[in-house]
Amino acid sequence: MSGMPLTVWVVDDDDAVRWVLDKALKAAGISTRSFEGAEEFFAALGEERPDVVVTDVRMPGVDGMGLMRRLEASGLTLPVIVITAHTDLDSAVAAYRGGAFEYLPKPFDVDEAVALVWRAARSVNHAASAKPAEGAVMPQMIGQAPAMQEVFRTIGRLSRSSMNVLITGESGTGKELVARALHQHSPRSAKPFVALNTTAIASELLESELFGHERGAFTGADARRIGRFEQAHTGTLFLDEIGDMSPALQTRLLRVLAEGEFYRVGGQQPIRVDVRVIAATNQDLPVAVREGRFREDLFHRLNVIHIGTPPLRERRDDIPLLVGHYLREAARELGVEPKAVAADALALLKGFDWPGNVRQLVNACRRLTVTAAGPEIQAADIPADLGGKGQRLSGAPEWSASLMRWAERQLDSGTTEPLLNTALPEFEKALIRTALARAQGHRQEAARLLGWGRNTLTRKIQELQLDL
Numbered sequence: 001m002s003g004m005p006l007t008v009w010v011v012d013d014d015d016a017v018r019w020v021l022d023k024a025l026k027a028a029g030i031s032t033r034s035f036e037g038a039e040e041f042f043a044a045l046g047e048e049r050p051d052v053v054v055t056d057v058r059m060p061g062v063d064g065m066g067l068m069r070r071l072e073a074s075g076l077t078l079p080v081i082v083i084t085a086h087t088d089l090d091s092a093v094a095a096y097r098g099g100a101f102e103y104l105p106k107p108f109d110v111d112e113a114v115a116l117v118w119r120a121a122r123s124v125n126h127a128a129s130a131k132p133a134e135g136a137v138m139p140q141m142i143g144q145a146p147a148m149q150e151v152f153r154t155i156g157r158l159s160r161s162s163m164n165v166l167i168t169g170e171s172g173t174g175k176e177l178v179a180r181a182l183h184q185h186s187p188r189s190a191k192p193f194v195a196l197n198t199t200a201i202a203s204e205l206l207e208s209e210l211f212g213h214e215r216g217a218f219t220g221a222d223a224r225r226i227g228r229f230e231q232a233h234t235g236t237l238f239l240d241e242i243g244d245m246s247p248a249l250q251t252r253l254l255r256v257l258a259e260g261e262f263y264r265v266g267g268q269q270p271i272r273v274d275v276r277v278i279a280a281t282n283q284d285l286p287v288a289v290r291e292g293r294f295r296e297d298l299f300h301r302l303n304v305i306h307i308g309t310p311p312l313r314e315r316r317d318d319i320p321l322l323v324g325h326y327l328r329e330a331a332r333e334l335g336v337e338p339k340a341v342a343a344d345a346l347a348l349l350k351g352f353d354w355p356g357n358v359r360q361l362v363n364a365c366r367r368l369t370v371t372a373a374g375p376e377i378q379a380a381d382i383p384a385d386l387g388g389k390g391q392r393l394s395g396a397p398e399w400s401a402s403l404m405r406w407a408e409r410q411l412d413s414g415t416t417e418p419l420l421n422t423a424l425p426e427f428e429k430a431l432i433r434t435a436l437a438r439a440q441g442h443r444q445e446a447a448r449l450l451g452w453g454r455n456t457l458t459r460k461i462q463e464l465q466l467d468l
Contacts, residue, residue, distance in 0.1 A: 006121050007031045009050035011041045011067065012083065013059045021054060024110040030117065038062035042070065050078065052120045054104075054113075057084040079120035083108070103156075105149055141177055142322055145315035147308075151178060154307050159185040164257070166242075166302045167280040169309030171414055172359030175280040176240060178307055182278055183236040191235030194228050199241040200416050207249060208265050217266025227264065229256060229273050236276045242302065243283035243294060250295045257301045277302065312354040312361065319350045322358065326365035327377075339369055344379040345388075352387030356412030363411050367404065429464055432457070 008030055010021050018034040025032045033050070035041040037059055053071075057064040064082050071078060079101040101120045104113055143149070155178070158165070165182060167175045176195060183193045201209050208217075212227030228237055239245075245253070256262045257277060261270045279302045288294035312319065323341060331338035341349075354360055364386055372381040382388025385405045407419055431450060439445035447457040 007050045008052045008054060008117055010034045011038060011055040013037060020110060024114055028114045038067045052079050052117050054081045057082055081116055081120055141181060142325055143315060143318045145318050147310035147315055151307060155181050155185055158182060162186060162188055162276045164302055164304045165278045165307060167307045167309060170311050170357055171282050172357030173309035173311055174358050175309050178309060179238040179278045188235050188276060192232050193236050194232040195238040196228050197240040199244050203246055211262050211264055213265035214267045229275055230271060232275045233273045236278060239279045241281060242279040243281035243285055243288055250298050254295060254298045254301060312357045316350050320346055322361055323349060323365060326362050327369060330366040330369040334369060339372055340376040342376050342378050345377045345382055348379055348382045348387045360412045363408055425464055428460060429466060
């Protein structure tokens with residue numbers, strides 16, 4: 001390009017898009033040429049070559065992906081910017097895998113498009129390498145918001161690499177979905193993906209869970225155990241809530257990342273592994289480093305690439321898409337017809353802050369599928385804890401509505417304890433105390449009020465360790 005004006009060719013069947021880009025690029029001093037389709041573009045390639053190509057994805061005849069495949073087959077390495085109205089994860093990754101330098105979601109800002117062209121002109125386009133595994137199930141990631149588009153872009157850019165990644169974000173923002181997408185769109189996609197929530201394992205057992213143990217390593221170790229690192233060999237290990245890991249385990253993890261080997265608990269022989277580590281946390285790790293709670297060298301080993309998952313309140317325009325999707329999912333799970341959402345009900349859901357993020361929204365969609373009386377969710381169906389006025393919950397009594405709100409909060413907190421294990425004992429205790437109070441302590445009468453026999457009541461009092 002030395003001494004010569006930059007030349008950009010635009011391929012799009014939309015006259016308006018070609019006109020806008022032609023005007024914007026020429027205003028920036030860039031020479032342009034426009035084509036309605038791929039065939040005209042390839043015919044012109046016999047005469048000259050552009051510095052950058054901008055192409056739409058969906059066009060009659062040969063589409064944008066086909067255009068990139070033909071360019072690759074011909075041995076040309078022109079940087080390609082793909083314009084797409086379908087800004088989901090699969091489209092983003094497909095564009096990068098097809099050899100695109102970048103993708104530009106519609107509607108686009110013309111200044112951003114021009115800046116992208118200049119960046120592409122200074123780049124070297126890389127041919128796509130790794131292909132997705134046959135039959136791979138792609139995680140459901142939905143979002144049109146700019147913050148989600150940046151997440152999609154990063155996943156696409158990393159689709160040819162196995163770098164370690166640190167994912168940060170509030171609870172419920174989909175960090176594990178991002179991790180699974182990174183794996184399934186990587187050269188390791190046909191290999192194991194092993195996930196471990198480090199806070200779900202007792203601290204004294206976590207070392208064995210990660211690295212395995214030999215028989216007799218400690219009391220109860222009756223057989224050799226293969227740890228998560230060995231299970232993930234040649235694949236990906238996802239470590240959630242990494243910020244809560246103990247200092248001793250941080251040191252062991254650092255050694256594995258640095259040297260690619262470790263010892264099982266009680267073992268004498270080093271085990272070598274090839275594992276890509278994707279870590280996630282809802283904590284501010286730089287602050288934890290400054291406070292001495294997290295090793296700085298481990299932070300830098302994990303934070304090769306950083307992805308931040310945005311909270312739902314910062315991507316409110318995605319809420320209608322998410323609600324529609326998860327209402328359909330809830331209906332499929334329950335074997336019923338999907339609920340529609342009235343405009344005023346959707347406005348309430350968009351205005352809610354969603355402290356539990358997408359996880360809370362998923363649970364809310366299940367809940368509304370059950371509690372909304374008609375085929376369409378109305379504003380009156382939105383309970384107070386989801387930003388509504390809570391006028392009705394399909395005729396549910398007050399205690400039932402309170403119980404549902406409690407269950408929602410438990411699920412949003414990410415608890416691993418089954419709900420009934422927590423709720424049933426408290427439910428029975430409350431009823432027993434109330435019945436005994438009404439019966440003035442007479443167990444025979446209290447049992448009658450409860451619908452039990454006296455012996456059942458006595459046994460329950462003992463089981464629940466009620467102090468009466």
